[in-house]
Amino acid sequence: MRVTIDPHTEGVLNNDAGSTVRRSVLPAGVRVLTEEMPGQRSVTLGFWIGVGSRDEAAHQHGSTHFLEHLLFKGTKTRSALEIASAFDSVGGESNALTGKEHTCYYARVLDTDLPMAVEVLTDIVTSALLDPEEMEIERGVILEELAMAEDDPEDVVHERFGAQVLDGHPLGRPIGGTPEEINAASREDVFNHYQRWYRPDELVITAAGGLDHDHVVSLIAEALEKSSWDMTVPGSPAERRVGQETEIPVRAGTETIIKPVEQSQVILGGRGMAASDEDRFALSVMHAVLGGGMSSRLFQEVRERRGLAYSTYSFSSAMTDAGYFGLYAGCLPNKVEKVTEVMAAELDRIATVHVSAEELTRAKGQLRGGTVLGMEETSSRMSRLGRAELVRGEFVDISDTLEQIEAITAEDVRKVAARLASSPRAVTVVGPA
Template sequence: MTLPRPDYRETRLENGLTIVTEAMPHVATVALGVWIGAGARDEAEGEHGLSHLLEHMAFKGTERRSAQAIAEDIENVGGDINAATSVEYTCYTARVLGEDTALALDVLGDILTASTFDPTELERERGVILQEIAAVEDAPDDLVGDLFVETAYPGQPLGRPILGRPETVSAFTPDALRGFVATHYRPERMVIVAAGAVDHDVVVDAAHRFYGVTPAGSGPIAPPATYRGGEKRLQRKHEQVNLMLGLPGRSFRDEDYYATQLFAQVLGGSISSRLWQEVREKRGLAYSVDAFHWPFSDTGVFGIGAGFAEGDAKAFMDVAIDTLRETAETLTEVELARAKAQVKVGLLAALETPGGRIERLARQILAWGRIVPMHELVERVEAVDVEATRAAGRALLTGAPTLAAIGPLKTLPKYAAIAGRLRG
């Protein structure tokens, strides 16, 4: 496979801040952003939901710009601006024409270094997030995901919902926001990335201007997470059961990471997968069913997700678990080749837009401290053989299960019975 040769440039400031750009010929726009290696799992006990609130408050005014001015400065040149919070990082991004790169970097630098966290704006945005939390409670297919992770990692920051809880969100102050920024938004845990019609020197100049005088430092590191497993059932009068069944997965640093990803793809990553064919096509037990593997820096969780009628609960569980066990023993060369092709398409499709490229580059710098060439990733996928993929599936089955379910649950098998069937 012949892969395009990327045009990367990388600069690291004396304080540890990394800047990476990738020029893309024939592209008129630039996607750029600031990634911080701190997210929901970096929050202390009383800070649950703070990183997400901080992301919201970033656009609510700075010492130089009002909230309206932030929006207008970007949109006057046809651009857009956004932010996102995950378990392990937070990012602030923009997309503009290449000629407006300096403006976009000025706006991002302004909101990250000079936000005022006005109390009136804070109160307003607090209300928005409380509505967001309430919306999840009303959406069982979203809520079951929060319950699933919380059950897999009980009593740990990794297991807490990113949005926070009403009681914590209601208590946050402007000083709490400033304190989180001062503690975690440190140069050695930050990377500025831009791709498209980009001038590397323009990006470096902005980095020097906004962050060059910030003292070196990485801030505290989140405590290690430990998968536990268990069950959480919410009996509700819904039309169907929303369920996730999980097992301990792998960190993206683990040597079995790629084999586990490929196993999940074979099991339930597409409509040709075993789960889809057995559950949906042959038996009609669920409208959709999938298998997934969520890796983190020091742990991971594997799972199966579906929605089905109450009367099909036992049949679904029997078929899903039997299919999981059988796949771990009989996965074929043809299935693995198909999964590899699907994974490679997913990897390469991310290269087709500037936005996809900056996310990939930022995550790699935060995770590995270097850009991982695409050919290296493809080689790692190709190196996985059938026996390694089967072994990854068998290894999953040695862990304690996690069960999260919402809806009419009277016919759903007991946890002990599910665990016993998984063990065989």
């Protein structure tokens, strides 16, 4: 079952295998989506803001990720220690993530501790102090985080590959910003970014687990009324991003980043597809065959038969209006050329010759199992609701997803692979000189 999510739709979106999905819109435009999972004693709660690194003005690069850190550093009523202690004292967990198109603050707690989680997350999202002294402390923490990522060559090759494939586009920028941008960020720039995006019409709250939808909505409404936001002004949910695919040039050819490491990291790939593309199920099957596990073609050819690498896989990254794909391997520097040649050959082969019936069956089984097992976690279901609301504007239940996977044919896989293989190819290498 697929349900298109109109901005003003309220009520039941889905009732699949006893798991009920409901959606409400508060008068100020805040959207609330829940999935009740009978028998669960935990709840995962997420506060989503539809802003990511792609939305930053030129003088605000890195501000979205900066805010992710700063919102845990204190509000008008809670210190940073009190925020952390609220979850530690009940055995819960809280964290946040910044993406290219959204930010999410989330917590996982026992169902009986849901009121506390709603209250604390509402407080940090709506009433952060963004204290100048705390900002200076956190600036140092973020610089350490960036340095840690720069020391991981696999992180580096993925970051640089994204920039190469999405050449010059905001989607190609690093989510956390650069050290230069973080050092240059002013409190005023970060505060203005906060004021621009953190408001009722941009807020989406999702929750999954042992809950009652009406109770969750009541808790959220009560917490928002106590917040710094003016909830008396009527409003409508913010418009979603346009899903029409954007043409972005690929910086084709090979780019090498020199690092004093023992192993080279290689990615070969190009432009992929947007998150809502109808070929996304065929793409998932293609990746399962090509690089999705130990029985995949890349693993068998690159590692098992030739011994060229320890780790190898394929992947895709999809945003609202763009995407990219890649084939990865970590190998000795003197094997980079051969590994790249083999990966290119495997991409061309799956784009021209039908996969076997055995491979197709195995890939579908892998995806079905991964889908169902992944959805046993409340955090996965909470995230699914957020993506459905912010990215696709459509809720797809598990049964429909499994049917879509099962309907994929060998020709569907070949066509989607041919579509990817026709993209101008980029190769990014991180390794020694």
